[in-house]
Amino acid sequence: MVSTSAHAPNSPAPHGIPHHRVAAIGAGPANLSLAALAGDVLPHDVVLFDRRPAHAWHPGLMHPGVRLQTSWIKDLTTLVDPRNRLSFLNYLVTTGRVYAFLNAQFDAIPRLEYDRYLSWAAEQLTSIRYGVDIRDVRFAGAGEGFVLYDEDGPVATSDHLVVGTGTRPHVPDCFRDRSIPGVLLAEEIGEHFETCRCAPYEPAVVVGGGQTGAEAVLALLSYGLREIRWIGRRPWFAPLDDSPPANDFFRPAYLRHFQALPGQVRERYVAEQILTSDGVSMSTLQELYQANYETWLSEGRSPVMMLPGRDVVEAGHQDDLVVLRCRRAAGGHERHTARHVVLATGRRPAPLPLAPDVLDLEPGEEPYVEADYSLRWKHADRHKVFVQNRAQPSHGVADPNLSLLSVRSAAILNSLLEREAFPIRDEQVQTLWA
Ligand SMILES: Cc1cc2nc3c(=O)[nH]c(=O)nc-3n(C[C@H](O)[C@H](O)[C@H](O)COP(=O)(O)OP(=O)(O)OC[C@H]3O[C@@H](n4cnc5c(N)ncnc54)[C@H](O)[C@@H]3O)c2cc1C
Known part of the structure; x- marks a missing residue:
């Protein structure tokens, strides 16, 4: 030793x-x-x-x-x-x-x-x-x-x-400096919705297009919310790549190969391979889309609006609602107001x-x-x-x-x-x- x-x-x-x-x-x-x-x-x-x-x-x-x-x-x-x-x-x-x-x-x-x-x-x-x-x-x-x-x-x-x-939850800059009533972390959903008496059509926004974001949307549905918007930065809510070649990145032989690469190449590869680690499970996406469709069948209205390609750049509070300003990948900005905003915006060491x-x-x-x-x-x-x-x-x-x-x-x-x-x-x- x-x-x-x-x-x-x-x-x-x-x-x-x-x-x-x-x-x-x-x-x-x-x-x-x-x-x-x-x-x-x-x-x-x-x-x-x-x-x-x-x-x-x-x-x-x-x-x-x-x-x-x-x-x-x-x-x-x-x-x-x-x-x-x-x-x-x-x-x-x-x-x-x-x-x-x-x-x-x-x-x-x-x-x-x-x-x-x-x-x-x-x-x-x-x-x-x-x-x-x-x-x-x-x-x-x-x-x-x-x-x-x-x-x-x-x-x-x-x-x-x-x-x-x-790791611990990452909070984007626009939410960091002050506490805005109605804004919570994904891991606080249970505590928040078990104690608050929410009406089904109180608007809720989930920020973050990864696995935790998708699970947060499903959790809000299970708490009876029916006016949910799901915001993600990527141009689509991308599934986890669980294919055999993607899984090759998760083996010791690849680890040895990766460690020998120059720093700039490693950085590029991590960015390119990120969906083999940070994508949403296909089964979770199917569950979410099916729940949205079935609720439309039974209630006449889909409860979840998917909003990919948006980056929340400002957050504030007005008339008891959280106000979000989003930059759209397609150009321009848009505004969303919600009673509840769930942050599923990644984790950092x-x-x-x-x-x-x-x-x-x-x-x-x-x-x-x-x-x-x-x-x-x-x-x-x-x-x-x-x-x-x-x-x-x-x-x-x-x-x-x-x-x-x-x-x-x-x-x-x-x-x-x-x-x-x-x-x-x-x-x-x-x-x-x-
Ligand atoms: C909800 C969720 C699901 C995940 N599911 C998967 C999955 O299915 N597959 C996968 O590959 N990865 C998954 N991950 C990613 C990752 O594998 C997990 O986060 C995993 O828990 C990481 O293990 P860890 O031991 O490094 O950290 P943690 O599980 O975060 O454990 C760290 C521990 O350190 C303790 N601690 C921290 N600071 C101190 C301190 N100063 N003094 C004493 N104790 C301290 C904490 O209390 C905690 O118990 C998931 C992550 C999350 C958030």
Whole structure:
């Protein structure tokens, strides 16, 4: 393993707080995969901290019927360690649901089932400390490693860090500076519509043409709203490209090819390939179009108006309504007023909880991510800082997704152990990308 500090694993550090070989911040799928794989190769050496009081995966975005966009075979462990006890298959078998699950014949599994699986896996792991919000990480010096702080002070020290703090909703500039009554995030829909008494024909707008936007429209329909406008920037509400060649971008062989490309080419490829990751599932689009058509059959009026090719550039408030000004791709502007405006405008990586002097970056500068997902910094030879789910520019379009979770965790563990504890095999490749 990469050289460690003078502390024995999990022994009290000088401050009287526990010391860990590896402190992983966040216990979402990314670090759960790391912990699951570490069970056999680094037992007791990887500890996860999560600010939540208990496991939860994107709460607020679990509307009835929503589906995973990824095969369940791409679970926390299977692609690199199919015999791992925390595989999805073992979850199905040990919870007694495997036959019912198979007979349900899902093309795509419910997101709720994936959440249950994550929760089951988290319960098996004894290495998660919930309710610890890591506000800051400071470097105590070579040989000493990192000190992790929550709001009350230091909580642990570690030789290495794995940052798996995920993403948070992106709010466009025109909504950012002030709070406008009636504007909410997609993950607040349940809370908002379960408590507000809304009349069906109160106008609502969903901003954002991706999967979360489509699911938000369906959720508003299920809350009885009948005057919904769906605004997206792209010229059409584009489906996810789930074809075999698109899925080639989600395999280790392509990852290796991508990492060797010049930066400008990588940037262009990520932009060109984005619909293999950020498009709307075909089944969701069909459900939405069919619901719109069937409501017209039964109620004489389609409840959803699709408005692609629009960019919301101004937001305000007038007479108890939200007022939006949109720039149209076809030219000119238009105005929309609504009682409720749901923002489904994408997500961005949460800020790194590291003291600015640790990485010694210029303001706004992004750290360089090495092939093993560690950040380039001056003490990287003794103290690694790995990042999960924030290396799309260097590692490709798959990085923010669940598809290669276990492959990324395996690469991190192989690097920590300085040996190929998890061989990453992808040899049957029929595509020559360049
Ligand atoms: C609704 C939704 C559905 C998705 N569905 C799919 C899908 O079907 N297929 C797919 O490939 N991808 C999907 N994604 C994309 C992606 O795979 C998920 O966002 C996934 O959860 C990312 O995992 P993560 O562990 O990196 O981050 P997260 O799941 O966001 O987990 C991060 C964790 O870190 C904790 N945390 C953050 N900051 C701190 C801190 N300072 N201290 C302590 N804890 C902290 C949080 O509480 C959280 O538990 C989806 C995304 C969303 C939003």
